[in-house]
Amino acid sequence: MALKNKLVMVIDDDPDIRTLIRKILENLGVTVIEAEGVEQAFVLAASHAPHLVIVDLQMPGKNGFDFLEQRRHTATFVKVPVLVASSLRAKESIYRAIALGASDYLLKPFNASMLIQKVRKLLKDIDFKTYVFPKNELPRSSFSVGAEVTKVLDTGLMIESPIKVAEASPVQLRSEKLKEHGLSTYFFQTQNEPSVRGVTGRYFSRVNVIGLNESIIKKLRKPKAPTPAAGAQESRHSNDSQSPKKPGEQS
Amino acid sequence: MKNKLVLVVDDDPDFNNLIKHVLGKFGLIVEAFTDGASFLKRLDSSAPALCIIDLNLGTVKEGFELIQSIRTRKPSGPGGLPLFIASSTVDHETIAHALEIGADDYILKPIRREVIASKLLNYVKSAELEDVSLNSITLSEGEFPVTMELELEDLEVDEFGIKVKSRHLITKGTPISLTGAFFVEVTGSERPKLVTVTTTWVEVDLSGYGAYLEFELADEKLLQAVRNWLITKLK
Structure with a gap:
């Protein structure tokens, strides 16, 4: 069961107890944040959403019982299991904590294995739920990945990448070399044929440059000219920084 | 394409x-084995x-081994x-894996004639295009790096990642940079x-991956x- 990357908040006024719990749980891969009291716990709740809270019942000022009552009104804590830790052995205290919503009780002084056992049990099925986007409102994202042009073809480029790109698909390409040839503002589209998998496991896709003309293809196929002085290089690049052209639009 | x-x-x-019959009409010679x-x-x-090849010829593991033997x-x-792999019973993650270890594409059974004709022939025609592309210039490795940008749709979010749908298959293990309305x-x-692609599959409706x-x-x-966003959304 994955404890790694679970977040546990420890609320205890005793720094030694907090440190002890932190060391035990961090060995399991759990991330621990500490609060020295109930007030601080609610401040931390604004920026931290723990999977589990361990709270001492006996603290000066607001105690663990106050936390259990108050947490019912806080979105961050309301559904999070709470393990109360206390030296109070009286059954009434234990019953009261459970009645207020504590999931389990750990008697102090506790040993590491007991703490680990209880934490594992409480974290067992604790994952934040999955949010499913409504089907008619799926947000769009775009992703970028490193690729390489392996060939310059008659009407476009052969691109090698870790993506099996769909046929006739618009593709955005960014590269210093495209800028040099005035192609950074052009639209690209894969040909109406599938990407083919190469021996290395990467895919080869033929990409057409929309609106390409012969003069630009000639430029692409020419060997690269010697690099000019830095100033001249910068001014050529800055001319190229426009919004992408529509298909058919020439530079 | 003939012969x-x-x-x-x-x-x-x-x-x-069925394969013999349909592809035979386009002049292809089909030899079948069991x-x-x-x-x-x-x-x-x-x-x-x-x-x-039928991915279920023996076990799925044997199907993968056959792909590797071919390669x-x-x-x-x-x-x-x-x-191509042909399959009727395997799950869609298995199909995606077959694509990652050497298959180029897939057809699902029961197969439709128009799928055989369009999908399969596309690959044969593509290979012919390669034969006639005599005016290409091959570049050396690292000569022309590019960043490729493509689109996808967000389906679900949990605290460790995001499930997406795309027309494109992204190889498992690929690190990608992701932007969009959600972020x-x-x-x-x-x-x-x-983000890193950890699992891939073919969409059930075959609309993509x-x-x-x-x-x-x-x-x-x-x-x-x-996490904070999920708490707000799932209140």
Whole structure:
């Protein structure tokens, strides 16, 4: 069961107890944040959403019982299991904590294995739920990945990448070399044929440059000219920084 | 395309006959086998334009081994041998895995004639294009790096990652930079986030591919922001 990357908040006024719990749980891969009291716990709740809270019942000022009552009104804590830790052995205290919503009780002084056992049990099925986007409102994202042009073809480029790109698909390409040839503002589209998998496991896709003309293809196929002085290089690049052209639009 | 050879191996003779019948109409010569050993023997002595194998010929593991056996004999890639898998019962993650270890594409059974014609022939035609592309200039490795940008749709979010749908298959293990409305809402920033593709599958409706993109676990700030967002959304 994955404890790694679970977040546990420890609320205890005793720094030694907090440190002890932190060391035990961090060995399991759990991330621990500490609060020295109930007030601080609610401040931390604004920026931290723990999977589990361990709270001492006996603290000066607001105690663990106050936390259990108050947490019912806080979105961050309301559904999070709470393990109360206390030296109070009286059954009434234990019953009261459970009645207020504590999931389990750990008697102090506790040993590491007991703490680990209880934490594992409480974290067992604790994952934040999955949010499913409504089907008619799926947000769009775009992703970028490193690729390489392996060939310059008659009407476009052969691109090698870790993506099996769909046929006739618009593709955005960014590269210093495209800028040099005035192609950074052009639209690209894969040909109406599938990407083919190469021996290395990467895919080869033929990409057409929309609106390409012969003069630009000639430029692409020419060997690269010697690099000019830095100033001249910068001014050529800055001319190229426009919004992408529509298909058919020439530079 | 006429007289090009297609090899197919499937223990279902009806499937083999269907492939023969449909592709035969386009002038292709189809040789069918019902076991992997005879198929491989014929592959060693021929130069087919396309191969189709049943992923369920034995077990799925044997299907994967057959793909790998084919690839040690005939490479994939431009000018290589296009390899299709045909399947009826395997799950969509298995199909995606088959694509990642050497298959080029898939057809699902029961197969429709128009799928055979359009999908399969596309690969044969593609190989012909490679033959006639004489005016290409091959570049050396690292000469022309590019960043490729494509689109996808967000389906689900959990605290460790995001499930997406795309027309494109992203190879498992690929790190990608992701931007979109979801991240802007969660983090307030348009800065791309690095994610890694951990699982891929073919969408049930065959409209494309699915992928699970895992957030960078070291990015505690992002993970926390996502958790806070989930709490708000799932109240």
